[in-house]
Amino acid sequence: MSDLDSDDSLLLEFEDDDENVSYLDTYDDGKPTHLDSDFAKVPPHKIDTDDSEFDIDESQFSGEDLEDDYLVFPVKKTTKDLLDEDSVPSLKYECLTTQEIFESMISRVHHLQPVLSLPSQDILILMQRYDWNEERLLEEWTEKMDNLLIESGLNTSGESNGRGVQNGKEFFCPICCEERLTETFSLECGHEYCIDCYRHYIKDRLNNGKIITCMDCPLALKNEDIDQVMGGASSARLMDSSIKSFVRKHSNSYKWCPYTDCKCIIHLKDTSSLQEYSRLHASRFVSCNMGHSFCFGCGFEIHAPADCGVTDQWVKKARLECENLNWVLSHTKECPRCSVNIEKNGGCNHMVCSSCKYEFCWICGGDWTPHGSSFYQCVIYKNGEKNKLVADTPKKTLRRYAFFYKMFTEHEVSAKLDWKLGETVGFKVKGLQEKIGVSWIEGQFLTESLKTLNEGRTALKWSFAVAYYSDPSHNLTKIFIDNQGLLSNAVESLSELLQIKSPEVIMKRKTEFYNKAGYVKNRTKALLECGRDLLLKGISKARE
Amino acid sequence: MASLPKRIIKETERLASDPVPGIGAEPHEDNLRYFAVTIEGPKESPYEDGIFELELYLPDDYPMEAPKVRFLTRIYHPNIDRLGRICLDVLKNNWSPALQIRTVLLSIQALLASPNPNDPLANDVAEDWIKNEELAISKAREWTTLYAEKK
Numbered sequence: 001m002s003d004l005d006s007d008d009s010l011l012l013e014f015e016d017d018d019e020n021v022s023y024l025d026t027y028d029d030g031k032p033t034h035l036d037s038d039f040a041k042v043p044p045h046k047i048d049t050d051d052s053e054f055d056i057d058e059s060q061f062s063g064e065d066l067e068d069d070y071l072v073f074p075v076k077k078t079t080k081d082l083l084d085e086d087s088v089p090s091l092k093y094e095c096l097t098t099q100e101i102f103e104s105m106i107s108r109v110h111h112l113q114p115v116l117s118l119p120s121q122d123i124l125i126l127m128q129r130y131d132w133n134e135e136r137l138l139e140e141w142t143e144k145m146d147n148l149l150i151e152s153g154l155n156t157s158g159e160s161n162g163r164g165v166q167n168g169k170e171f172f173c174p175i176c177c178e179e180r181l182t183e184t185f186s187l188e189c190g191h192e193y194c195i196d197c198y199r200h201y202i203k204d205r206l207n208n209g210k211i212i213t214c215m216d217c218p219l220a221l222k223n224e225d226i227d228q229v230m231g232g233a234s235s236a237r238l239m240d241s242s243i244k245s246f247v248r249k250h251s252n253s254y255k256w257c258p259y260t261d262c263k264c265i266i267h268l269k270d271t272s273s274l275q276e277y278s279r280l281h282a283s284r285f286v287s288c289n290m291g292h293s294f295c296f297g298c299g300f301e302i303h304a305p306a307d308c309g310v311t312d313q314w315v316k317k318a319r320l321e322c323e324n325l326n327w328v329l330s331h332t333k334e335c336p337r338c339s340v341n342i343e344k345n346g347g348c349n350h351m352v353c354s355s356c357k358y359e360f361c362w363i364c365g366g367d368w369t370p371h372g373s374s375f376y377q378c379v380i381y382k383n384g385e386k387n388k389l390v391a392d393t394p395k396k397t398l399r400r401y402a403f404f405y406k407m408f409t410e411h412e413v414s415a416k417l418d419w420k421l422g423e424t425v426g427f428k429v430k431g432l433q434e435k436i437g438v439s440w441i442e443g444q445f446l447t448e449s450l451k452t453l454n455e456g457r458t459a460l461k462w463s464f465a466v467a468y469y470s471d472p473s474h475n476l477t478k479i480f481i482d483n484q485g486l487l488s489n490a491v492e493s494l495s496e497l498l499q500i501k502s503p504e505v506i507m508k509r510k511t512e513f514y515n516k517a518g519y520v521k522n523r524t525k526a527l528l529e530c531g532r533d534l535l536l537k538g539i540s541k542a543r544e
Numbered sequence: 545m546a547s548l549p550k551r552i553i554k555e556t557e558r559l560a561s562d563p564v565p566g567i568g569a570e571p572h573e574d575n576l577r578y579f580a581v582t583i584e585g586p587k588e589s590p591y592e593d594g595i596f597e598l599e600l601y602l603p604d605d606y607p608m609e610a611p612k613v614r615f616l617t618r619i620y621h622p623n624i625d626r627l628g629r630i631c632l633d634v635l636k637n638n639w640s641p642a643l644q645i646r647t648v649l650l651s652i653q654a655l656l657a658s659p660n661p662n663d664p665l666a667n668d669v670a671e672d673w674i675k676n677e678e679l680a681i682s683k684a685r686e687w688t689t690l691y692a693e694k695k
Contacts, residue, residue, distance in 0.1 A: 175641045175642065176551050177549070177553075178550055200608050201641055204608055215641050215642040216640065
């Protein structure tokens, strides 16, 4: 933010505001006054402080019409960035594919060539043998030299007699025991087999990621041999599987993006900061090039304010309890008076609690008396369910858990709905462009709002896991719960705004989008900070 | 069933015409991929004088895939578990199509002669073996007389 000059005091003011959100910022009806309408004139931008190589979509800046003030727009902070500031060290990582990792391995092979003075195919075999660890390879190379080559299945005689595919001839193959006219393959060792057996043999091993040897001795097949036998670039598959096993073995610094069908691998360049992260109960959230964000520690989605410990406990518990609980939640209701769980297994809505004899209506949960004789239809039912969102925490264990679990899943479901909403946002932006001639860049506030909404929703969702493990009597927990309430309201009102379909209305209420999105951001940040405080102070602890 | 590959026919013939000393392998009448195997306990091992029955099955992909072998006779051995499953490299990672039924069975016989408690399958047995080898060996001998005696 160094290029923020005084010529734009509004921006500075906003920036200040961003820093100083207190836990209990009062909510003034979705229109926080500090974000006045001027704000709306500045188009939003994704400019991130760290990790810029990942988060900036360069194409956004390519247009010539972009003025300087676009670029100094207040930094839009993602959840990750919110956590990165303060005391948590920033994360250095890169997003790669197996192909890119392989290419970097190849360049290392080239570096090794003058040292080892071997053909690069041979170095490739050695690198595979040493799990692509050139330090270890060089160490053992200086110790063993030729022995290392023999151990790795490389021919040291320098001759390459008899290596390769031989032309068709009458041949008895000891593997399939067939005698027929066929091509054959052998290495220098002279163990000769028919080409079909060799193809079958190699094909079975391409996905194992290990060096393929002669069927009868440890002599290794090089990539060129594999391609010669199989035809085409089959060795690429072997290299791919070799890299995959390399990634598996180095899981502390390499992680696959957990999203379905995503082929990205995140490489953490500096693992020294990891300890600091767990000490601060912060999580290492990363984003791959496809835009999928996840926690490097546990592979889950972004679960702030919960740390990995809480997340793990919560998910395990949910898995364990969910069957029971789902049944209880979907088949029973609590007696409004004594809270015993009641299963309705037939009959009308007039319920009599078997435990306290309270008579109530199954639909609205109210006293039966005003219902009179309308046994099968409840006229009193109100859509009041939503307002109970942040009711006071129930005390009994299962009820308590059920409450938090329900809140968690409710937000999960909402997040999925928001996701669907997201699919329509693209159309809306297009609509803005086509119908009112709004430029693409100007229409981005919609996309940004959606992103903010998703982040807020996710934070809210996981905050219930933190809340569940918190000491309910502690003051900070109460503040945390108040924060949940505020964020919840903010998220719902932004979500509502995003439902608007008419492009004209959207443009007219653009300011509102900014205000509400800005507010959600602030609230999210406050909730995340408060959640981390809970964990840091040990008020919230994963336990069994 | 698809016709039996030449390789299996050859191996079966050779097992009959040129049997390995101390090892018997006969294919089942109904399924020529299924073999009833007997292995004599190696001399100077706790399994001496025992005759161990095993079953061996050649999967569809044999010889590209290793044969499946299992002890039917109970045996007290750190690399063989209660179900008779065997922990042996040539049956797993180190299988090569150039190996044969006879070489596999010889490897199993060799495993009886030299148990490897450091790479155990039956953890409890391996632990006994490491803690008190003498006692473990006498127990193996005991089991041999109990379950694998010549009839």
